[in-house]
Amino acid sequence: MTRGKLEKFLIPETIFGVGSLAEVGAAARRAGGSRALLVTDPGVMAAGWVERAVPYLRDAGLAYEVWSGVTPNPKDHEVEAGFDIYRERGCDVVVAIGGGSPIDAAKAVSVLSGNGGRILDYEGIDTVPKPIPPMVMVPSTGGSGADVSQFCVITDTTRRIKCTIAGRALVPDISVTDPSLLTTMPPELSAHTALDALSHGIEAYVSKAASFLSDGHALAAIRGVLEHLLPTMDDPADLRAREGIARASLQAGIAFTNALLGATHAIAHQIGGYLEVPHGLLNAILLPHVMRFNAATHPDRFVDVAAAMGVAVERLTPHEAAEAAIATVQRLREKVGVPSGLAKVGVVREHLPRFAEHALHDAYITTNPRAVSSADVEQICLAAL
Numbered sequence: 312m313t314r315g316k317l318e319k320f321l322i323p324e325t326i327f328g329v330g331s332l333a334e335v336g337a338a339a340r341r342a343g344g345s346r347a348l349l350v351t352d353p354g355v356m357a358a359g360w361v362e363r364a365v366p367y368l369r370d371a372g373l374a375y376e377v378w379s380g381v382t383p384n385p386k387d388h389e390v391e392a393g394f395d396i397y398r399e400r401g402c403d404v405v406v407a408i409g410g411g412s413p414i415d416a417a418k419a420v421s422v423l424s425g426n427g428g429r430i431l432d433y434e435g436i437d438t439v440p441k442p443i444p445p446m447v448m449v450p451s452t453g454g455s456g457a458d459v460s461q462f463c464v465i466t467d468t469t470r471r472i473k474c475t476i477a478g479r480a481l482v483p484d485i486s487v488t489d490p491s492l493l494t495t496m497p498p499e500l501s502a503h504t505a506l507d508a509l510s511h512g513i514e515a516y517v518s519k520a521a522s523f524l525s526d527g528h529a530l531a532a533i534r535g536v537l538e539h540l541l542p543t544m545d546d547p548a549d550l551r552a553r554e555g556i557a558r559a560s561l562q563a564g565i566a567f568t569n570a571l572l573g574a575t576h577a578i579a580h581q582i583g584g585y586l587e588v589p590h591g592l593l594n595a596i597l598l599p600h601v602m603r604f605n606a607a608t609h610p611d612r613f614v615d616v617a618a619a620m621g622v623a624v625e626r627l628t629p630h631e632a633a634e635a636a637i638a639t640v641q642r643l644r645e646k647v648g649v650p651s652g653l654a655k656v657g658v659v660r661e662h663l664p665r666f667a668e669h670a671l672h673d674a675y676i677t678t679n680p681r682a683v684s685s686a687d688v689e690q691i692c693l694a695a696l
Contacts, residue, residue, distance in 0.1 A: 320524040320569050321461055323448075324485045327561060329550060332489040335364050335406065335449055336371030342445035342484045344404025346374040348397045350417040352381045355409045355451050358495040364408055364449070376400045381409070381416045384466045384473070384583055384590065390419040390430045397424050406447045408492075410504065411455030411464075411590065414448050418463040418481050421446050430476075431467055436674060437478040446483040451492040453543075453556035454504025454591055456511055456564020458486040462674075466584050473584035475674045482568070490557040494548055501543055502647035503591030505556050509536040509640070510594040511563035512619075515570040517605060517612040518678040522570065529566035533619040535559025537643070544647055574683050575601040577673035578691065581666040588656045595649045596656070599637045600695045601679075604687065606633035609680040653695050660696070663689045 326334050339347050347368060351361050356379050368375045378393050397405070397420055405424070407417035419430045425443035426433070433439055448458035457463075463476040496504070512532035515525055539555030546552070578601070579593035606613050610629035617636040618624045624632045650656060667688035670676060676683055 316522070318522045318524050321479060321482050322565055323459055323483045325459065325561070326485065326487045327558070329490055329554065331487050332360070332364055332449065332492065333367055335447060335487055336367035336369070336373055338447045338485040338487055339368065339373055339404050339406050340371040342404055342447055344373060344445055346400065346402045347376070347404045347406045348393070348400070348402040348420065349375050349377045350381065350393060350405060350407040350413050350420065351377065351379045351409045352413050353379055355413065358451070360408055360451060360492055360495070376402060381413045383412050384587060385412045385416040385419070386466045386468050387430050388468060390416055390423065390465060393420045394423040402444075404445045404447065406449070408449045408451060410450065410452035411457045414450065414455065414457040415463045415465065417446060417448070419465050419476070422463070422476065422480070430465055431474055433476045434474040435476070438476065439478055439480040443480055447485045447487065448483045449487045449489065449492070450560065452496060452500060452504040453493050453553070453560045454507035456508065456560055456567060458483060458488065459561065459564040460568035462568065464580065471585045472669050473580040475580070477674055488557050488561055490550060490554040493553040493557055494550065496547070498544055498547065499648070501547070502540070502649065503589050503595065504560070505536050505540045505543070506595035506644060506647070506649065507591035508532055508556070508560045508563040510575050510598045511567045511572065512536070512559070513598065513602065513616055514572040514575055515563065515566035516616055517609065517680050518570040518573055519680055520571045520678045525566045525570040528562040529570065530615060530619045532559045532563035532566060533616060535562065537620050537639070540643065541646060571678040572675040573601065573679035574604070574670070574676060574688070574691065577670045577676040577679070578666060578688060580673055581669040582653070582658060585662065585665065586657050592649065592656065595644045596653055597691070597695050599640050600691050602633065602637050602640065604691055605679065605681045606630065606637070607681070612680070653692060658692070658696060660693070663692045666692060
């Protein structure tokens, strides 16, 4: 008998629905906590979601400390400052309310809380040897998927690159998605994070590590973003559309934490770490160009991607379907005001060799469906410039 491909599937306990923020205290208590470090950022604080959440912590009998010292693309020194607060206040559970940056910072604090050292010591896959405190994540944006993923991305401020920490230990214990939190996102953030979710769905579906366990979630995420993004831009208070984006973000996160990603994210990490550009924005600019690169040799999987976008693929060749999918992504990003190229966000040709060198060491490059060289990365960036 021929042994088939082995599959595994990671997912935290997941609570989803309007009003589910009320579950955050019970979730943290159920995870084993008694004193929470609540990790967030100034934008979430200003939106009032932390103020709304802390009574639920009190009602569950938890003490808490709020740490809001997280910036976009969270930094190594920020994480270490957060860990100092966790340790000094005697915390035993980490709760994050925010987008990908607070959630990644919260994961990194948990790593240090259980293992010590410096956060960059844990760059790589399965590098966290000791148990870490329980984690409860409440996403406030519709795109990062960090609340269900096994990944944590932290900026190395010395080398000005993003470092990925990955492994089963990084999967949160409980994810609580309340679509209401998405209603306070500004339009630009709504667009960037939803397009991040779209890139997660597409890259996860065409990944070398894709499986039947991840495929359905990836395609559902693609459909969800195409259906609901523009309505959220037209009416930020449209809770039905926000719920659709929240669902797409969750399913994209479930897909990519199991199937991993590809060259879009590998390249975006390097640009974002060097130039401090929003991650979702970089993915939106790069995605069509990476899709075209991959479809040149692996077009078949893009047929399903195109179909999930609403393209009538029955009479198209795989290459034609791939081009139709690429055109759909380009039209969508134009409608929501994404810049047309990397030059608009500060990238110049002189940067490209650096980005190419570092992208080849990114964890996500290994599951890109087509092998990628440094010259390929430079050509993708040139096309996107």
